[in-house]
Amino acid sequence: MSSKPAELLRVAGITKRFTGALALDDVDFQVRAGEVHVLLGENGAGKSTLVKVLAGVHQPDSGEIVVGGVPVRLGSPQQARARGIAVIYQELTLVPDLSVAENLYLGRQPRRFGMVDRARMRRDAVALLDRVGLRVDPATPVRSLGIAQQQMVEIARALDLDASVLVLDEPTAVLTETETDRLLEIMGELRAQGVGLVFITHHLDEIRRVADRITVLRDGRSVGVLPAGATVPAMIELMVGRAIDEQYPRRPERPGEVLLRVDGLTRDGAFAGVSFEVRAGEVVGVAGLVGSGRTEVVRAAFGVDRYDSGTVEVAGRRLPGGDVRAAMRAGLGLVPEDRKGQGLVLSSSVGENLGLVTLRAATRAGFVDRRGQAAKAREMAGALRVKTSGIEQPVRELSGGNQQKVAIGKWLLADPRVLVLDEPTRGVDVGAKVEIYELINRMTSAGRAVLLVSSDLPEVIGMSDRIVVMAHGRVAGELSSAGATQDQVMALAVKENNA
Amino acid sequence: MTSTTTTARRGGFDLRRFLSDNGALAGLVVLVIALSVLAPTFLSTQNLLNVGVQAAVVAVLAFGSTFVIVSGGIDLSVGSVAALSAMMGAWGASKAGLPEVVSLGLGLLTGVAAGLVNGLLVSFGRLPAFIATLAMLSVARGLTLVVSQGTPLATPDVISFLGSDLGDYLPVPLLVMLVFLGITALVLGRTYSGRAMYAIGGNEEAARLSGIDVRRQKLVIYALSGLFAAVAGMLLAGRLSSAGPQAATGYELDAIAAVVIGGASLSGGVGRASGTFIGALVLAVLRNGLNQLQVSPFWQQVVIGVVIALAVLLDTLRRRGR
Incomplete structure (x- = not known):
């Protein structure tokens, strides 16, 4: 005998227009207690707008919002919060220089005789952090936490504010594999505690792991609700509106002369003795955990940051260190990982x-x-x-x-000989991803080369010809991507230095 | 869909849309209409020319500040640098016996030098622009006092000419202001340095990673600001036929106000020459009009402060409404 779980939140017939453009068109959406409800769709499909309606940031032009069986108006983020809806955005809202405990109780610190009761704040913080499985000293400044831990702090704060519906807007886009595993685990625990979770992600494998239901948005409309266990092709087809033949359409070329040679590149404390080559017509992938030194190496090679020893050669010409313009003149380009901050x-x-x-x-x-x-x-x-x-x-x-x-x-307008792409498809939807892959193909067929740095293992394996795996600031090994498996790459990525 | 509506609008001139895109201009129009009703003498040719002359010094200073503010910096030293440059221009001819034109050149060079020092401190010294130029504000003012020994110096004819009228009718400061409006628009819109200013102010790291030599451009930016300050200093001294040790005190704030009223963002990446020009006119019209209406100078300060806040507030609300 199964009782139907309580419906926490329902929106019905929501429509929202922005200066003429229809962002949401008659969308229905429900969240039940104890479920993970995935919102899936390409960028611009209306996910963010729907989240902002739930968060009280945008008010719908028409339609109904029902929280706990009562029709409500969510006129501001404060009102949404008061109704138990909490949204964790990708850009976190923590104060970096304050401690974890101070962030958890910002603006509502426990008081005694008018003063902040630090002892109690600390005790409460420990208990609260335990709920999300975060074991850090509450006195730690938030700045010194990793991004995954910061997310947990934010989730813990939302839970303490009695959030019954927790909306997670692409939380895993900035996480490593292990961190993502941990987050999905916590989401499972929260689900067991009866929290209703709305989860947005572009990683379809994560959806397969945690989703109870999947609502797919396309062009502002809800085009279908899939059950748990929906296949990846089914999700893509509903999301894009057509079947995508190949997720990774790599067309290898015959490698030519060496265009980029990095030899023994070292910066104390960051990376050591990094060597690799990229030939004309090649895509060389750089894999490794976040913090393995991937980004640091390519930034140093491009002259953004300095290095202590080693050499970088482009088409046989040695680059002076720390000179972006010299690297550009030699024919090197870099699309940095942080699109908004650096790109x-x-x-x-x-x-x-x-x-x-x-x-x-x-x-x-x-x-x-x-x-x-x-x-x-x-x-x-x-x-x-x-x-x-x-x-x-x-x-x-x-x-x-x-x-x-x-x-x-x-x-591309500068037509570099070697283009370094650092996380080129992070936060990019499936359709645009394939277009970016086609750009890579076009570059290599024109005799250029691409160095592809990515945390997305299927992407590295699918789009590269060779893979350089980094661990702890060193090259842990090199694989031909033909026949390489994710397990092989991961085994190298977690290799210890002295092994 | 969006593109068709824009083209349709482009076909006919839409006054309302034009004014809502140019908030400062709308404000200026309202101000002029109100004053011409309230103060009958306001619209006279002589008075309007006066307004232009009054606007000229602040406008030229503000054009220089536009470069700095668009690139995400700030230059607090322009008032002092204007005074020092004018003082050097006067000192060269009257005390050092230099030919007049050389003396003028010395004054302009002083402005550029002060700007370069600002630029060096900001780009290579990595000082916050606020601090570097605050220091220069003090140093330049101090040097002005040292050179002048605290008393005004008479300006050579070449500088006095800058404050005179052509054919007893057309004020030279007005012409200089218009020429510098053109130069500013050209630099911002068409030159490498101008386009680099927007990129640096919008996202310095992205500019650097795109191969823009940010440090060198900052030198150019602050040097331009110093040069413009020097020109403004000459205009001011020319009008009075003397370079005063306390001249242009506090003008940096008027310059910043003009830039901001003109729609630039203090966080960088946004700003236009025409906006700054209108901002400077708004300030000058307001001062002139309040004088015509015989409002006490004490209250004038209050009104100007309120107008600055209102202008930026309206601009913010307008942007948010999009």
């Missing part, structure tokens, strides 16, 4: 961003050839199929996948 100038337009790398080359006697720049930007935006109203549109307004295309496109 794009968000306050500028699509066209301005596309023209940034080639700005110097388009300058004669101090003056920029604006017309030429605009023409090239328009051409590139078209070739990459960037969804935009025009190159004058601020890049801030684009979806994540389209922003990433712009971040890559500005480098």
Whole structure:
């Protein structure tokens, strides 16, 4: 005999328009106690808007929101919170310099005689952290925690505010494999405690592991609800509206001359003796856990950060260390992992961003050839199929996948010999991912080379020709990706130095 | 869908849309209409030329500050640098016996040098712009006092010319302001340095990773600000035919206000020459109008403060409404 679990939250017929564009179109969505309900859809499908409606940030133009059987209006984030709906965004809302305990009880510290009762705050914090399985000293400043631990602190705070519905907006996008495992585990425990979880992720394997139900959004409409155990192709087809033949459409080329040679690159405390080669026509993957030194190595090779010893050669020419412009002149390019923080100038337009790398080359006697720049930007935006109203549109307004295309496109305009892509598909939806992979193919078939740094193992294996695996700042091994398995890569990635 | 609506709008001139995109201009129009009703003398040619002259010094300072603010920095030293440059321009001719034009050049060079020092401190010394230029504010003012021994110096004719009228009618400061408006628009819109300013102000790290030499550009930016400050200093001294040790005190704040009223963001990446120009006009019109209405100077300060807050508040609300 099964009793139907209580419905915590229901939205019915929600419609939301932004200056003419329909962001949500008659969407229905429910959350029950003790379920993980996944919201799936490409970037721009309306997931974020729906989350913001639940969070009280946006008010729907029409439709009904029912919390615990009572129709309500969520006019502000405070009202949503008061109704027990908590949203954990990708950008966390913690104060880095305050301690874990202070963050947990920010603005509502336990008091005694008008003063903060630190002893009690500490005791309560320990108990609360235990609920999310986080074992850190509550006096630790949040700044010194990893991103996964910070998420846990934020989740713990939400739980203490009696959240019955917990919305997690792409929490795993910034986590490593192990951290993700841990988060999924905690989500299972919270589900057992009767919390209703709304989970947004682009990683379909995670959905298969935790989802009880999957609501798929496309173009602002709810196009279907899948049960637990839905297959990956079924999810993709519903999400994209068509079947995708190949998730990783790599077309290998015959390798040519060595375009990038990194030899014995070392920076004390970060990486040591890193050597690898990338040949024309090749895609070389760089795998490894977060913190293994992958990003540090490619940044140093590109001249962003210094290194202590070793050499970097591009097409046989040795680069001076710490000089981005020299690296560019030699034909090296880098699309950094942090798109918003390092890749794009968000306050500028699509066209301005596309023209940034080639700005110097388009300058004669101090003056920029604006017309030429605009023409090239328009051409590139078209070739990459960037969804935009025009190159004058601020890049801030684009979806994540389209922003990433712009971040890559500005480098394609400079036509580098070797392009380093650091996490190029993080937070990018399936459709745009395949388009980015096709760009990689196009580069290598033109005799260029790509160094692909990624935490996404299926991607590294699927798109690279060879894989360099890093562990603890060293190259732990190199694999041919033909026939390589995730287990083999992981075995190298967790290898101890002295092994 | 979005693109068709924009093109449709582009076909005809939509005044409401134009004004809502140019909040400062709308404010200026309202201000001018109100003042011409309240103070009959306001709209006279002579008075309007006066407004232009009054606006010129702050406008030229503010054009220089626009470069700095668009690139995400701040320059608090422009008032002092203006005074020091004018003082050097006067000192060269009257005390050191230099030819007048050389003396003018010395003054301009002083501004550039002060700007370069600011730029070096900010880019290579990694000082926050606020601190570096606050220090320069003090140093430049102090040097002005040292050079002048605390008393005003008469300016050579070449500088006095900058404050005079052409054919007893057209004020030279007005022309200089318009020329510098053009230069500023050209630098911001068309030059490598100008485009780099937007990139650096919008996201310095992204600019660096895109191969922009951020440190060198910062030198250019602060040097330009210093040069513009020097020109503004000459205009001010030219009008009075003397370079005063306390000239342009506090003008840096007017310059920043003009830039901000003009729609630039203090966090960088946003700002236009035309906006700054309008901002400087708003301040000048307001001061002139309040004088015409015989509002006490004490209250004038209050009104100007309120207008600055309102202008930025409206701008913020307008942006949020999108």
